[in-house]
Amino acid sequence: MQFSVEREREKEMEGGVCALVGGRSLEEMKGAIGEAAEQGAHLVELCLDTIAPPFDTTQHLSSLLHLCPVPAIVSFRPRWAGGLYDRDEDERLRTLLLAAELGYPFVDIEFESASDFLVRLDRQRCKNCKIIISYYNGSESLNSDRLQDLMAELKELGGDIIKFISVAQRITDVAPMFQLLSLSNVPSICVATGERGQICQLLSRKYGGLYIVGSLDSSEGLVPCQPTLSRLIKTFQIARINERTEVFGLISCPVNHSIGPVIHNAAFSEINYNGVYIPFLVDDLAEFFKVYNGFNFSGFSVGIPYKVDALKFCDEIDISAQAIGAVNTIIRRKCDGKLIGYNTDSEAAISAIEDCLAEHQNTKTNVLQDKLLVLIGSGGAGKAIAFGAKQRGARIVVTDSCYERAEELADAVGGEALMLDLLDDYGPESGMILANACPVGMYPHMDGSPIDKKALKNYVLVFDAIYNPPVTKLMREATECRAAVVGGIEMFVRQATAQFELFTGQHAPEKQMRQLINSSLHNKQH
Incomplete structure (x- = not known):
């Protein structure tokens, strides 16, 4: 039998988001179906292996079919294919055959069982059901040659749609899947499991994947590290992605x-x-x-x-x-x-410091000229701050947990290096500026500060490059010491808008971006 999917049936899946739906009971499954529909799923995969026995095959399948407000795929995965079913194989196949006979639009059968299943399937009786043949490998990634060989084997079996599920141990393991989708002349789906495989689901639509797989918050364990349905639809706006989308x-x-x-x-x-x-x-x-x-x-x-x-x-x-x-x-x-x-970090950080200092001191020009800026951290963000401050005429002192790195950056900007354990007692003059570019105090470790509170009395302004949380312990204690304070959100907004304009060549919607940054960080804390 040739691979062919009637256009109207294929359109039910094409470019859509499929929610994985599971539940220990029929009622839980029904609740998950409702949740998926509410969140905007275009179709659902009913993972029957998640339902605990006893399972009344005819009654349960009929009930679920009539309940689904969107097209449904029926799967019933055994443990050797990443599922939970570990009982009689013949009973499992009979359940999937019944799903096809009852009129489910799609049935998913594993590569290893497909020959037996298709021999027993009455194609005339089940002509409205399309068969997905899936290959699962939960232990290793699939390279390009292996994927091509498997594609040929799956095509020979005679289903309608091909599906590959494999682990991504590295982000580069996903590239062969994109290549396969781009070159495939049959309807295909690729799913890469694991945190490094998430880009497969995010970009499959661009490369021709038939549909994208997402999980419900209540069903995240069905496939490891899948992006949630709400994140796919709301954050990544999957429906907007096509082959011309810039990544x-x-x-x-x-x-x-x-x-x-x-x-x-x-x-x-x-x-x-x-x-x-x-x-x-x-x-x-x-x-x-x-x-x-x-x-x-x-x-x-x-x-x-x-x-x-x-x-x-x-x-x-x-x-x-x-x-x-x-x-x-x-x-x-x-x-x-x-x-x-x-x-874009340098100008973002320095302009944020300058604007805050100008407001605090009621002046507008050369606010950093000859000021002593003490910098904590000599990584990428620290370098951006140091060079930006040097361009504005500031004197710079650099401290870092690695003194050699601090020395290297201090030499590069004509400044001085300071041992980190001397920072709390450092105060050669009043009115200094402190800039933190190290991760101490970052979410989720929000109880830390890179400097003792008593030392903050020497600083007229404290800048913290950390934006999550929006207000760090360092910022709170600096405020209590009556220093002007500017946080990483201001730097983040400024560097993000500059970055966006480099990306697109267009003006960034700064007001909307600023609102989103504030609301997103607020939600992360709750």
């Missing part, structure tokens, strides 16, 4: 703490720009750029710990980023495909 994202490790996807995707929508911004959880920067360079992703934000290392993967570097020695933004130039590195 941007944050390269970082870790990455899921970032609110960047919320901000940038909403901003894309606000100006009607066909782009999507996703998290790239990258363990090996060189491997990432080697594997994905041919995919022509349009741009990247660069986060911890790659702001310095990312320089070597840029074809050209903006003069400011070159001086700083760190990039937080990379753009693929459209005319020649070259990667151009920028740094």
Whole structure:
């Protein structure tokens, strides 16, 4: 039998979001179906293996079919295929055959059982049911050659739709799946499990995947680390993605703490720009750029710990980023495909400090000239602050948990290095500025501060680059010591809007972005 899906049936799935639905009882399953429909699922996969016995096959299947407000896929996975069913195999196949006979639009059968199932399936009687043949590998990633071989084997079996599920041990393991979707001449679905595989679900629509898999909050364990249905629809606005969508994202490790996807995707929508911004959880920067360079992703934000290392993967570097020695933004130039590195952190941080200091001191010009700025941290953000402050004429003292790094940065900006354990007693003059660019006090470890409260009396202004939480312990204690305070949110807003304009070539909707940043961080704390 040839692979063919009637157009009207295929349209029920094409580009949609499929919610995985499970439950220990029929009532739980029904509740999950309702939740999926409310959240905007285009179809549901009824995972029958999650229902605890006894299971009244005919009654339960009929009841669920009539209840579903959207097209339903029936699956009944055994343990060897990543499911929970561990009883009689013949009973499992009879259940799936009955689902086809009852009129379910889709039945999912495992590759290993497909021959037996299809021999027993009455095609004439079940002509309205499309068969998904799925291959599951929960222990290893599938390379391009293996995927092509499996594709040929699955096609030979004679189902209607092909589905691959495998673990992604590295983010680069997803690339062969995108290539398979792009080249496939049959309706195909790819799902990569694990945190590093989430980009498969986020970008499958761009590369031709028939539908995208998401989980309900109540069913996240069905496939490990799947993005939730609400996140797919609301944050990533999956329905907007097509083959022409430009891909941007944050390269970082870790990455899921970032609110960047919320901000940038909403901003894309606000100006009607066909782009999507996703998290790239990258363990090996060189491997990432080697594997994905041919995919022509349009741009990247660069986060911890790659702001310095990312320089070597840029074809050209903006003069400011070159001086700083760190990039937080990379753009693929459209005319020649070259990667151009920028740094929007520096101006964002320094302008935030200047504006706060100008307001505090009721002055407008040269507010940093000859001021003593004490910097904690010499990573990418610290370098951006140090070089920006140097350009404004500030005197700079650098401290870091690694004194050698502090010395290196201090030498680069003509400043001084300070041992970290001397920071609490450092106070050669009053009216100093403190800038924190280290992660002490960041969510979820919010009880820490990089400096003793008593030492804050020497500072007229305290800046904390941390934006989550919006108000850190350092900021609270600085306020109590009557210092002017500016937090990482202000830096984040300014660098994000500058980054967005580099991404799109258009003005950023700053007001909306600022509102989203504030509300997103507030929600994270509750």
